[in-house]
Amino acid sequence: MDRLRVFLLVVVMMMMLGGCTPARVLGMLIAPEKVNPVFELADVTTLIMVDDPRGELGGDMNMAVLADRVMQDLKAKKVISVFVLTIELNKLKDKLGGGYAKAPIDRIGRKLGAKQVIYIKVQSLTLEAAPSMLRPQAGLSMKVIDVEASRRVFPLGDYGSSGRSYDYQSVMQYRFEEQTEQDPRVKGPVLREFCSRIGRDTGRLFYSYVKDPPGKIYER
Numbered sequence: 001m002d003r004l005r006v007f008l009l010v011v012v013m014m015m016m017l018g019g020c021t022p023a024r025v026l027g028m029l030i031a032p033e034k035v036n037p038v039f040e041l042a043d044v045t046t047l048i049m050v051d052d053p054r055g056e057l058g059g060d061m062n063m064a065v066l067a068d069r070v071m072q073d074l075k076a077k078k079v080i081s082v083f084v085l086t087i088e089l090n091k092l093k094d095k096l097g098g099g100y101a102k103a104p105i106d107r108i109g110r111k112l113g114a115k116q117v118i119y120i121k122v123q124s125l126t127l128e129a130a131p132s133m134l135r136p137q138a139g140l141s142m143k144v145i146d147v148e149a150s151r152r153v154f155p156l157g158d159y160g161s162s163g164r165s166y167d168y169q170s171v172m173q174y175r176f177e178e179q180t181e182q183d184p185r186v187k188g189p190v191l192r193e194f195c196s197r198i199g200r201d202t203g204r205l206f207y208s209y210v211k212d213p214p215g216k217i218y219e220r
Contacts, residue, residue, distance in 0.1 A: 037207050038205045039205065039206060041074075041079055041118075041144065042116055042146075044082075044116050045082045045116070046082070046083050047083070047112055047117045048067040048070050050067050050120050050122070051119065051122065052122045053121070053122075056122045056138075057122060060090060062192055062195045064090075066195040066196070066199040067086050067120075067199065069203065070120075070203045073203035074206060084109075092111060110147050114147055116144065116146060117144070117147060118144055120141075120202060121167070123139040124138065136173070136191075137172065137174075138171070138172050138173075140169070141166075141167035142205075143168060170202070172198055172201050
């Protein structure tokens with residue numbers, strides 16, 4: 001009887017908060033909601049290219065954390081079999097020097113033997129919503145480039161008044177349990193963890209997964 005009362009209470013609360021019908025609530029409780037990929041990647045040699053023009057991520061190490069997490073998850077989900085290692089991209093970046101920022105994405109991919117590039121640009125990043133409150137948020141834009149054809153394959157068909165198509169926009173926000181003062185010794189590890197979370201959710205754009213329930217604590 002106690003379990004039944006708890007179950008009915010949960011149903012009523014969910015209906016009040018979300019305006020759900022009883023059938024929808026029951027379906028949500030029995031079958032977790034599944035999220036479909038926004039784009040299906042080709043399983044070809046792929047380069048993950050993170051662009052952080054304003055240094056929001058704090059350096060190459062965190063850029064590598066983000067890129068490596070995308071690679072790790074896409075490989076684990078059997079979406080992509082072969083990736084260009086981040087260290088190879090960094091070697092090319094050092095070799096090109098100031099010319100790296102001006103080099104076309106497809107040319108960089110071609111030099112590294114990639115047939116496909118997932119390009120991720122960090123537009124904005126904040127760690128704290130208020131003093132001592134960690135609510136990291138990042139604004140990203142991304143696109144997928146077919147290196148051999150020298151053209152973008154994702155996203156397509158979204159054009160502005162300038163005639164140029166927009167990149168895929170994404171805002172990622174997380175709630176951390178810990179709270180901290182303005183201490184760089186604490187914020188450094190938080191930023192690295194945040195980069196890993198960004199990498200996970202970027203990878204999720206390209207495979208189906210079960211949606212996290214509200215209030216779930218992030219798991220690696």
